[in-house]
Amino acid sequence: MLEPGLAALRGLPADELARRRARVRVLVLTGLGLNCEAETAEAFRRVGARPDLVHLLDLLGGHAEHPLASYHVVAFAGGFGFGDHLGAGAVYANKIRFRLYDQLLEFIAGGGLALGICNGFQMMTRLGMVPGFDGDYRSPLATVAPNDRLGYWDCWIRLAADPLSPCVWTRGIETLELPTRHGEGKFLTATPEVMRRLEQDHQVALRYVDERGEPTERWPANPNGSPGGVAGVCDPTGRLFGLMPHPDAYLYPFQHPQWFRMRDAERPAEGGGLAIFRNGVDAAALAQGG
Amino acid sequence: MIHRFEIAVRRGLRDARGEHVARGVREFLRLPVGSVRTRDVYHLDAEISAGEAAAILVELADPVLQAGAVGRLDDGPFDVAISVAFKPGVADPVGKSALVAIEDTLGRDLGAGAAVYTSVVYLLDGVRRDAARTIAYDLLANAVIQDVAIATWDEWRAAAPSLAVPRIVDGPPPPVRTVDLSGDAAQLERLSREGLLALSLEEMETIRDHFASEPRRRRLGLPAAPTDVELECLAQTWSEHCKHKIFNAAIDYREGDGPPERIDSLFASYIERPTREIDAELRAAHGASWLVSVFHDNAGVVAFDDHVHLVYKVETHNSPSALDPYGGAITGIVGVNRDPFGTGRGADLLANVWGYCFASPFTRGALPRGLLHPKRVRDGVHRGVIDGGNQSGVPYGRGWEIFDSRYLGKPLVFCGTVGALPVTIAGSPGAEKAALPGDAVVMVGGRIGADGIHGATFSSAALDEASPAQAVQIGDPITQKMTFDFLLEARDRGLYNAITDNGAGGLSSSVGEMARGPGGARLDLAAAPLKYAGLAAWEIFLSEAQERMTLAVPADRLPAFLELAARRDVEATVLGEFTDDGWLEVAYGGDTVALLAMDFLHEGDPGLRLAARWDPPRFSEPETRPTDHGRSLVDLMGRLNLASNERQARHYDHEVKGLTVVKPWVGAGADVPAEATVFLARHGSLRGYVLSEGVNPFYSDLDTYAMAAAVVDEAVRRQLCAGARYDRIAALDNFCWPDPVRSQHTPDGEYKLAQLVRACRGLYDACRAYGVPLISGKDSMKNDAVMDGVKISVPPTLLVSALGQIDDVRRAVTLDFKAPGDALFVLGTTGADTGGSEYFRYLGERDGLAPADGGPAPYVGSRAPAVDLERTPALYRRLAAAIASGWVRSAAAPAKGGLAAALARAALAGRLGAELDLDAVAGGRELATDELLFAESTGRFVITVAAADAAACERHFAGHACRRVGEVTAQPRLALRRGAGEQVVVALAALETSFKEGLAHA
Incomplete structure (x- = not known):
């Protein structure tokens, strides 16, 4: 069941809904080794929002056309920021921490949303945007470590969303199939206490599940060995969300690996990844009001 | 001053890299080993305070996962420590990124001399020193590019942490020399051989005579013999690698004792011709052709839809991969990206392909000296392709492997890239490019070092134990990605007139080629940014240091171009300008060091005349079945x-960009290779392109004519299986041949050349029959290795890579x-x-x-x-x-x-x-x-x-x-x-x- 506000928004006449969504401005970070910016922007476009690709160096150097504060959503796209040379997302996150973080914290404090996919999730974790307990977005309490089976791995997996999670990005999603593509995806916390709190507060919005739908730590259903099958984590507000799998690579129904085996009736109407983007955009639209 | 930082996974957490090494020791080397832990070591060469060092350490180590120390981590004991560091001059991309992180952390620029040198230390239990040597050299390190230090626990503990770094010791650059070509034939041949010039006696004599009779040189006070810059530039431009002398040779071909038949250029007769004929037929039948640009640019271009053309190129990187599988392959995949990127005014990259020919990874027994075990070659090559492809954000579309014992001496490593070239760029056709007289010659991207000197001439010769380490480069996908991100913006703003890549031959090739349009260029090598001082002028001109593009930028757009480059943290340097006076004129700090007539440079090579003779071979059949x-x-x-090589293939992303439709692995379990793969070329359209290939060197043993026809047929059939249109299939040809020129070392050259002739004829006939134009290709003609006196030649290998189109991907x-x-x-x-x-x-x-x-x-x-x-x-x-x-x-x-x-x-x-x-x-x-x-x-x-x-x-x-x-x-x-x-x-x-x-x- 969708919460009433979201249900009401989606119940609006089509043109009104489109107008509300088109007011949502999304900043998609690019440059310095990121490489999923085009499909991430396309995803936001397909659900009706207005994405801008902004090079991180323009943001740092004050050359961006619009200030960060004028956006409603910041998307940290996937890729290999600086080649992941000092660990996934480390050098890129470092640049943000030392040269942009005050602005970003203001953006968050102002109600902004953030989505981190793969490398973007790794950066958000490295920065401390998630878990972000008690409004502290500066303390990295978790990390995304190398996969138990060493090396990058590309395969499709099944995810289940926590219906009780505050995460605005996973509203209405029960299960979801997506590709994962990473070498460092094992979510570890600094202490067991951090993990307990994440669980207790339903901040683990997405988990890898097996054929029976149960969270799994077994390869290949869980490609990295993440404890408890953790695949995506949000902050306590649910507005900041990062995940290892790639909703941005499932924008069209025929990208599902079984699409060519499905009968017409079984075929999905749209790419499964779009639901996540639509949720974020709608949450941003609701936050702006009419 | 050097500061050492050590970073390791915290005790109690899993060191996946260490576990991976332990598995390799047990399964590949079959040696016993206990636990293996690893450490990353960063040596920072810069002036910093102790407080700054502490701040750096906090940023280098992941706070949750890792522990770190300035100096040395204290967590022994272990039996043996193996340290693996790069040799001086070998590219170290991780060190480069670490310096960025350190400067960001300190909030200041550490100066031009600052550098970070990375190394890895493996701490092994249950291993003695002698076994550690084997582990170091047969598993962990490649002595061609890396140095190894082994220490027992006692030695490690007793010694202070090493602060040695592989810094290049700068010296003054060697002066430009004039090369005396007045000697006799034997001396000229020796000069060519010892200088790695790969020029024949006839070519050496042609060069000598040309320079002796060049009036303009005398007027400018230049010597009547070439400078080393000139000779090296000619050797490079005339190399087999660049000039395709064998494919352009005049060949007398005969079958058995039949009458000789004269073939003037295999390329013109069998490669170019079907394409020209198909193009003419299309124009006659439809008034238009879907061939947009073939043969003359860095990659072939075909029409796709109203927005983009498709661009495709496949290259090989065989010799470098034999010496350093990882470096050779990453350079191969990152390098071939520059071909579509340097086609027209620059294509967006869509997908890569890879294919390898190796000896069996299960090869047992002693190998000839100088050869790496095929398993190491295979693992290293694939790791290079994975890292290069993944970090560039380009998915792979096809991946295949062929195994035969004859690839032991030279593995074949095919890497290709498909691109999407905008039909219109900044108001004019995107496929058109032209440097104009007066345009600035601008080099963009990485800096020049001694890496890759003689790559083109080296790949034009057989491998032997003395093959030069400096021919090896290690591609840096991140530097290239940043360069490309910048250039795509510059492209769309129309800030340049022409672009090409710096591949084999470096600047000498890129500027030499691009100057053909305007009719000349003048540049000063002293302006070129170097990784370190001490390079000779000719080395600057020929270096194949990677991740560089050369552009022609008109004067009125130069400021905007340079301003954007600076904003993107990408180095762009004006080296000179294009001219129309017919000369390639190269200065070094004001002195003219090369003056080459454009027509002599490009047309002066005397060419080859070769003989080929076909005698059908005989082989046995099984007596009973x-x-x-x-x-x-x-x-x-x-x-x-x-x-199935799925376990290897899935380490490489096939879905980044979000355009993949029929993936490389299909079926209910997504675990069987697709006959062909299907991709969208852009978001928002249902039109797709289809990738497949045909390769079967085994048929070459019987008849290369049949082989060539069969591989075209296989590539076409795979296309059709996926749903490609029959009338929009284009193909690339990549020939990897053993040396087909008869000589003392190649007594069977006439047969091998006959195999080449027959393959070309098979290719021609099949392409004509199916209406498949060849839009680009490459040949690699010296795939032989002489090791321990044993010559190993690859079987004649032709890869046909097909690029098809499908109107609606849902119909695949x-x-x-x-x-x-x-x-x-x-x-x-x-x-x-x-x-x-x-x-x-x-x-x-x-x-x-x-x-x-x-x-x-x-x-x-x-x-x-x-x-x-x-x-x-x-x-x-x-x-x-x-x-x-x-x-x-x-x-x-x-x-x-x-x-x-x-x-x-x-x-x-x-x-x-x-x-x-x-x-x-x-x-x-x-x-x-x-x-x-x-x-x-x-x-x-x-x-x-x-x-x-x-x-x-x-x-x-x-x-x-x-x-x-x-x-x-x-x-x-x-x-x-x-x-x-x-x-x-x-x-x-x-x-x-x-x-x-x-x-x-x-």
């Missing part, structure tokens, strides 16, 4: 050339069986085509036969599959029409392993079985059961349709070789019978195990 065909099929599916088809009860058809005719087949090699191995020294694996047999080019095109058109109408549910193209292997793949992929009557396949021809199963006859397809569509299918293919042979079943087995007689029944489980295990532990 087994009758347990079920076992044969199970065994075949696990052979190296048929087994995959090879897996879809539903029980579906009717099964075989299209095409099966013959006794067992020559060069995987089945015959399997029988040879079953009979305990090994290849003769340097020879093919027995049995080769006597008849390679021919292609019936008269009949197949009409059948293929019918199939394309059938798939476009939507009622074909699966399509597979039998090739290696024959019909049985194709059925096995379709069944495994569908998790469904099949029942089939082989007599129906035979269609009245007298064929043995194993021939029906395993012959590799070309021109065939296995398709399934719903039972209700079976009759319509028969009608659709009326008049063509089309036989309904059986049906798809729910039982997990293949049941193949001959009428009411013999039955071959194989369980899918047995096939799956064999297919998945064949390479799983390689």
Whole structure:
């Protein structure tokens, strides 16, 4: 069941809904080794929002056309920021921490949303945007470590969303199939206490599940060995969300690996990844009001 | 001052890299080892305070995962520590990123001399020093590019932490020399050989005579002999690698003792010609052609839709990969990206392809000195391709491997890239580029070092123990990605007139080529940014240091171009300008050091005249053949050339960019390789492109004509299986040949050249028959290794890479069986085509036969599959029409392993079985059961349709070789019978195990 506000928004006449969504401005970070910016922007476009690709160096150097504060959503796209040379997302996150973080914290404090996919999730974790307990977005309490089976791995997996999670990005999603593509995806916390709190507060919005739908730590259903099958984590507000799998690579129904085996009736109407983007955009639209 | 930082995974957490090494020690080296832990070491060469060092440490180490120390971590004991560091001058991209992080952390620039040098320390338990040496050199390090230090725990503890860094000691650059060419023939040849110039005596003499008689030189006070800059530039421009002298040679070809036939340029006669003819036919028939730009640019260009053209190029990087598999391959994949990027005014990268030819990773016994074990080559090459491709954000579309013992001396590493070139860029056709006189010569991207000196001339010679380490480069995908991100912005703003890449030959090649348009260029090498001082002028000119593009930027847009580069943190340097005076004039700090007439540089090479003679070879056939065909099929599916390499392939992303439709792995378990893959070229359109290839060097042993026709046919059939249009298939040709020039070292050169001639003819005939233009290609003609006095030559290998188009990707088809009860058809005719087949090699191995020294694996047999080019095109058109109408549910193209292997793949992929009557396949021809199963006859397809569509299918293919042979079943087995007689029944489980295990532990 969708919460009433979201249900009401989606119940609006089509043109009104489109107008509300088109007011949502999304900043998609690019440059310095990121490489999923085009499909991430396309995803936001397909659900009706207005994405801008902004090079991180323009943001740092004050050359961006619009200030960060004028956006409603910041998307940290996937890729290999600086080649992941000092660990996934480390050098890129470092640049943000030392040269942009005050602005970003203001953006968050102002109600902004953030989505981190793969490398973007790794950066958000490295920065401390998630878990972000008690409004502290500066303390990295978790990390995304190398996969138990060493090396990058590309395969499709099944995810289940926590219906009780505050995460605005996973509203209405029960299960979801997506590709994962990473070498460092094992979510570890600094202490067991951090993990307990994440669980207790339903901040683990997405988990890898097996054929029976149960969270799994077994390869290949869980490609990295993440404890408890953790695949995506949000902050306590649910507005900041990062995940290892790639909703941005499932924008069209025929990208599902079984699409060519499905009968017409079984075929999905749209790419499964779009639901996540639509949720974020709608949450941003609701936050702006009419 | 040097500061050492050590970073390791915290105790109690998993060191996945250490575990991976331990597994390698046990499984590959077969040595005992206890636990292995690893540390990253960063040596920072800069002036910083102790407080700053502490701040840096906090940023270098992941706070949750890692522990770190300034100096040394204190967590012994261990038995042995193995430190692996780069040699001076080897690219260290991780060090480069670390410096960025450190400067960000400190909030200040550490100055021009600052650098970070990375190394890795492996701490091993349960290993003694002698075993540690083996582990270091046979598993962890490559002595060509890395230095190793081994210390026992006591030694480690006793010594202070090492602060040694592989810094290049700068010296003054060597002066420009004049090269005296007045010596006799022997002296000239020695000069060429020892200088790694790879110039023939005739070429040396041509150069000598040209310079002696050049009036303009005298007027400018230049010597009558070439400078080293000039000689090196000519050697590079005239190298086989760049000039394709063999493909352009005049050849006298004869068959046996028949009359000689003169061929003027294989390239013009057989590669360019089909394309020109097809283009002319298209224009005559439709008033337009879908060929946009062929042969003259860095990659071929074909029309796709109103927004973008497709660009495709495949390259090889064989010699460097033999010396340093990782570095060679990452340079190969990152390097070939620059071809589409440097085509027209620059294409967006869409997808990569990779393909390798190796000796078996299970090779046992002593190897010739100087060779790496094929398993190390394979692992290293693939790791290089994975890192290069993943970090560049370019998915892979095709990946394949071929194994034969003759690739021991030189592995073949094919890397290719598809790009999307905007039809219009900044208001003019995107495929057009022209440097204009007065445009600035601008170099963009990485800096120049001594890496890759002589790459082009080196790959134009056989490998031996003395092959130069400096020919090795290590590609840096991140530097290139940043450069490309910047250039795409500059492209769309119309800030430059022309772009090309710096590949083989570096600036000498890129500027030399680009200057052909305007008719000259003038540049000063002293302006070029260097990684370190001390390079000679000719080294700056020829260095193949990677990640660089050369551009022609008009004066009025130069400020905007340079401003954008600075904002993107990308180095862009004006080196000179393009001119129209007919000269390539190179200065070094004001002095003219090279003055080369453009026409002599590009047209002055005297060319080759060669002889070729074809005598059909003879090989043995098996005397008896087994009758347990079920076992044969199970065994075949696990052979190296048929087994699944999924575990390796999935380490490389195939979905980044979000445009992938039919993925490289398909079927119910996504675990069987697709016949061809399908991608969107841009978001928001349903039109797609299709990738496939054909490669089969085994047929070359019998007849390269048949081989070439067969690989074109295979590439085309794979395209059609996926649903590609018949009339929009383009192809690339990549020839990898053993040296075909007769000499003391190559007494059989005339035969090898005849093999080349015949391959070209086969290629021509097949391309003409199918209307497939060759839009680009490459040849690599010296794939021989001489090690310990033993010469190992690759079998003649032709890769045909096809690029097709599909109007609506939702109409694509995959090879897996879809539903029980579906009717099964075989299209095409099966013959006794067992020559060069995987089945015959399997029988040879079953009979305990090994290849003769340097020879093919027995049995080769006597008849390679021919292609019936008269009949197949009409059948293929019918199939394309059938798939476009939507009622074909699966399509597979039998090739290696024959019909049985194709059925096995379709069944495994569908998790469904099949029942089939082989007599129906035979269609009245007298064929043995194993021939029906395993012959590799070309021109065939296995398709399934719903039972209700079976009759319509028969009608659709009326008049063509089309036989309904059986049906798809729910039982997990293949049941193949001959009428009411013999039955071959194989369980899918047995096939799956064999297919998945064949390479799983390689």
